[in-house]
Amino acid sequence: MNIELVPAPWRQMKTYTMWLGILIGTLDAAMLLVAQFTNLNILTPTQVLGINAVLGFLIVPAKLILQNIPVTTDEKIAVVAAAAAQPVKAGEQNIEVKVDDAPVPPPITPERLPMKHHLRAAQAAFLLLFTLAVLGCAQLGLASPQTVSEKALVATAAVDQVLKTTTTLLNARQIGSADAENVVKITDGASAGIAVARTVAAADPAAGQSRLTAVMTILTGLQTYLATKGATK
Amino acid sequence: MNPTTVDLAITLALQLATKASELFGRIGAAQAGGPPITDADLDAAATAVGVSRQGLLDAIKQAKAEGR
Numbered sequence: 001m002n003i004e005l006v007p008a009p010w011r012q013m014k015t016y017t018m019w020l021g022i023l024i025g026t027l028d029a030a031m032l033l034v035a036q037f038t039n040l041n042i043l044t045p046t047q048v049l050g051i052n053a054v055l056g057f058l059i060v061p062a063k064l065i066l067q068n069i070p071v072t073t074d075e076k077i078a079v080v081a082a083a084a085a086q087p088v089k090a091g092e093q094n095i096e097v098k099v100d101d102a103p104v105p106p107p108i109t110p111e112r113l114p115m116k117h118h119l120r121a122a123q124a125a126f127l128l129l130f131t132l133a134v135l136g137c138a139q140l141g142l143a144s145p146q147t148v149s150e151k152a153l154v155a156t157a158a159v160d161q162v163l164k165t166t167t168t169l170l171n172a173r174q175i176g177s178a179d180a181e182n183v184v185k186i187t188d189g190a191s192a193g194i195a196v197a198r199t200v201a202a203a204d205p206a207a208g209q210s211r212l213t214a215v216m217t218i219l220t221g222l223q224t225y226l227a228t229k230g231a232t233k
Numbered sequence: 234m235n236p237t238t239v240d241l242a243i244t245l246a247l248q249l250a251t252k253a254s255e256l257f258g259r260i261g262a263a264q265a266g267g268p269p270i271t272d273a274d275l276d277a278a279a280t281a282v283g284v285s286r287q288g289l290l291d292a293i294k295q296a297k298a299e300g301r
Contacts, residue, residue: 144260145260146264147269147270149269149270149271149272149274149275150260150263150264150270152270152275153256153259153260153270153274153275153278154256154260156275156278156279156282157252157255157256157278159282160252160278160281160282160285161248161252163282163285163286163288163289164248164285164288165248166289167285167288167289167292168248170289170292170293170296170301171292173301176296176301177293177296177297177301180289180292180293180296181293183289184286184289184290184293187282187286188286191279191282198275
């Protein structure tokens with residue numbers, strides 16, 4: 001007896017959601033690169049945020065739909081085994097098992113979430129590039145910080161955002177207290193760096209801006225790490 | 234579905250969007266001829282950092298109490 005699994009239409013969504021995440025990331029990266037190297041403002045920051053939000057939210061219903069679809073090898077085996085256990089009609093050689101008609105697999109807990117790797121990869125891409133898009137708004141046009149004060153304000157806001165993101169992740173049990181303590185140490189250093197940069201800038205604006213750029217590099221890396229951490233753990 | 238993961242993604246996205254809107258709106262206004270960024274703005278931002286930092290420290294304390 002041959003048993004063939006026929007993919008249900010919704011199963012195809014796993015590919016769509018994965019590619020959706022990759023598409024969002026690719027578009028963001030392309031816009032940032034074009035804006036960076038050509039001074040061509042493709043979209044305003046508000047438009048970028050809006051597009052990211054809309055596309056990002058599309059992943060959510062797709063994930064809901066995928067909730068109970070068996071995808072892993074173990075789940076497929078369970079479905080096939082259940083189907084094989086059913087009586088076979090005389091003379092029937094091939095049985096087509098549709099997933100939608102198959103016995104309901106065991107409840108899927110968050111830890112056994114089908115497609116979690118693909119979807120969380122998509123979420124990671126979304127969060128990562130959303131963060132980069134937000135931090136890269138200056139590259140996209142309207143409100144690029146120019147003065148030391150403006151850059152210091154951006155850096156300070158970034159410190160604040162990193163702290164809030166870390167708190168959110170910690171409360172959601174996505175990171176541990178050790179990680180959070182490291183973030184506190186790094187952001188304390190960043191805050192001190194901002195203060196030093198402002199002091200240095202009073203005498204040497206270029207040196208002050210250079211220090212602020214270094215601080216922003218650290219904060220951007222930290223924010224990226226947190227976004228990935230939250231989406232993949 | 235793991236609601237925590239999705240809620241978390243939405244929460245973080247909204248946090249970022251809100252912050253970006255405020256921040257770049259303020260800088261854009263300054264560059265458009267509005268009031269420039271002053272020490273008062275930076276002090277206000279630093280105060281917000283202090284509040285967020287304390288919130289994180291409280292969360293760390295709670296997490297440690299729960300063995301996380």
